[in-house]
Amino acid sequence: MESAIAGVIRSLGASLKNRGLYPATHPLVRTPVEKCHSELAPFFANRSELALTVSDGTLVLEGVPIFQLTSSLELFMARLGAIGLPAVIFERGVSVEDIELFVRFLHETKEQGLPIPEIKSRLARWGVTHIRVTATEEEEQDDFTLAREIYGNALNVVVRALKDVRNGKTPDGAESDRAVREMSGMVSRNRDAMLALTLIKNFDEYTYNHSVNVSVLSLAVAETLGLSENERIGVGVAGLLHDVGKTQLALDLIRKPGTLTVEEFEEIKKHPEEGFAILGKMTHIQESTRAVVREHHMRYDRTGYPRPEPEYRMNPHSYVIAVADCFDALTTMRSYQKARTPQQALEIMRKLAGKSLDPDLVELLERSLGVYPVGTMVRLSTMEVGVVTGAPDGGKGEPKVAILFDRSGNPLAAPQGVDLREPDPSSGRPRRMILGTVNPLMHPPVSMSGILQAVSG
Numbered sequence: 398m399e400s401a402i403a404g405v406i407r408s409l410g411a412s413l414k415n416r417g418l419y420p421a422t423h424p425l426v427r428t429p430v431e432k433c434h435s436e437l438a439p440f441f442a443n444r445s446e447l448a449l450t451v452s453d454g455t456l457v458l459e460g461v462p463i464f465q466l467t468s469s470l471e472l473f474m475a476r477l478g479a480i481g482l483p484a485v486i487f488e489r490g491v492s493v494e495d496i497e498l499f500v501r502f503l504h505e506t507k508e509q510g511l512p513i514p515e516i517k518s519r520l521a522r523w524g525v526t527h528i529r530v531t532a533t534e535e536e537e538q539d540d541f542t543l544a545r546e547i548y549g550n551a552l553n554v555v556v557r558a559l560k561d562v563r564n565g566k567t568p569d570g571a572e573s574d575r576a577v578r579e580m581s582g583m584v585s586r587n588r589d590a591m592l593a594l595t596l597i598k599n600f601d602e603y604t605y606n607h608s609v610n611v612s613v614l615s616l617a618v619a620e621t622l623g624l625s626e627n628e629r630i631g632v633g634v635a636g637l638l639h640d641v642g643k644t645q646l647a648l649d650l651i652r653k654p655g656t657l658t659v660e661e662f663e664e665i666k667k668h669p670e671e672g673f674a675i676l677g678k679m680t681h682i683q684e685s686t687r688a689v690v691r692e693h694h695m696r697y698d699r700t701g702y703p704r705p706e707p708e709y710r711m712n713p714h715s716y717v718i719a720v721a722d723c724f725d726a727l728t729t730m731r732s733y734q735k736a737r738t739p740q741q742a743l744e745i746m747r748k749l750a751g752k753s754l755d756p757d758l759v760e761l762l763e764r765s766l767g768v769y770p771v772g773t774m775v776r777l778s779t780m781e782v783g784v785v786t787g788a789p790d791g792g793k794g795e796p797k798v799a800i801l802f803d804r805s806g807n808p809l810a811a812p813q814g815v816d817l818r819e820p821d822p823s824s825g826r827p828r829r830m831i832l833g834t835v836n837p838l839m840h841p842p843v844s845m846s847g848i849l850q851a852v853s854g
């Protein structure tokens with residue numbers, strides 16, 4: 398086994414090394430790829446994937462360390478390390494083409510220390526399908542802990558900012574800026590970990606959690622949009638502070654369940670302008686952020702409030718906040734509404750696209766969240782019920798799922814992470830498939846952070 402493993406890596410290393418010396422079509426590049434492909438085949442007789450990791454400077458394939466390093470192997474490891482790839486997984490069905498593209502990716506990628514989601518999306522864009530990259534398990538675990546800390550910090554910043562305004566003080570803009578920078582970094586590092594936290598809805602603290610959630614969702618959309626760092630931070634801060642003007646309203650008005658009277662609604666309509674005024678007094682706030690806070694209810698079709706003059710030009714980032722605001726409001730239970738599932742919320746939002754919401758951004762939010770957004774409850778072909786805990790690797794294929802209820806509807810003692818690609822030994826077809834979504838209100842409430850902790854731990 399060990400020598401077979403060494404053979405696979407040697408072939409990869411040789412192809413990569415020769416890639417630097419010869420054109421891509423040269424036999425010295427192509428032949429090792431084909432060799433690697435045929436050497437991998439026997440491994441898939443009794444397993445569906447093969448993991449290659451770099452741990453403490455040693456290359457490890459399926460738990461077997463490779464100590465005899467040749468120069469091409471060293472180059473291979475150095476490339477993985479430089480790009481920032483802790484683990485590469487070869488899946489059954491990997492083609493010569495996949496290996497070739499992967500070697501090309503290692504050869505042509507010049508940036509160092511890329512975040513894992515970026516590597517995943519690049520490989521997906523290149524069309525590599527049966528080779529995926531993951532963070533090591535400890536790193537995943539650390540990410541969730543870190544994401545929780547960052548979310549908690551941002552929550553404290555919002556609580557403080559709103560309290561300051563209520564007490565007639567000007568909040569510290571540097572704090573908001575710092576909190577958003579941390580969240581933005583976490584969104585690029587591990588989007589799932591950060592997005593999962595937006596699904597923990599705290600009914601009593603609605604305004605605070607809502608502010609942080611809108612910021613996180615806006616940051617995810619801003620990243621998918623490809624905005625510059627400065628723009629992303631501006632959008633994130635606008636998300637965090639978009640409703641700061643509500644502090645100027647009477648508390649019982651903000652908390653009032655059900656329909657508002659005309660007079661009450663007139664009061665509510667003042668909060669974007671109030672927010673604009675508050676942000677004007679704060680330091681570290683971009684001019685565009687202020688504008689976005691003022692415009693967050695103006696709506697895509699300009700029928701909202703404050704009603705814009707015909708020649709008024711809205712900041713396009715205001716539409717980003719509007720979709721994030723809408724999604725978070727719809728997925729939150731309020732005294733007058735049930736919480737929608739992420740999918741129900743997106744369905745409603747698709748109907749609003751082109752009217753109150755920017756149609757491109759609704760689509761973009763959907764793409765940022767995936768087909769089955771994290772937190773969606775799903776029924777599997779085994780009749781088990783689970784919850785989506787992560788986007789598919791590389792953005793394509795099946796999402797990550799943890800099972801919560803067995804086929805009879807009994808809750809499991811602990812959530813059980815399952816791989817939807819795992820085949821049924823008798824038929825060779827996947828053992829479990831997603832049949833569709835399940836209304837989470839039919840089941841006891843789930844704590845996403847607890848589930849993620851259990852599944853990643």
Ligand SMILES: [Fe+2]
Nearest residue numbers: 639640693694
């Ligand atoms: Fe608002």
Ligand SMILES: [Fe+2]
Nearest residue numbers: 607639640722
């Ligand atoms: Fe809001």
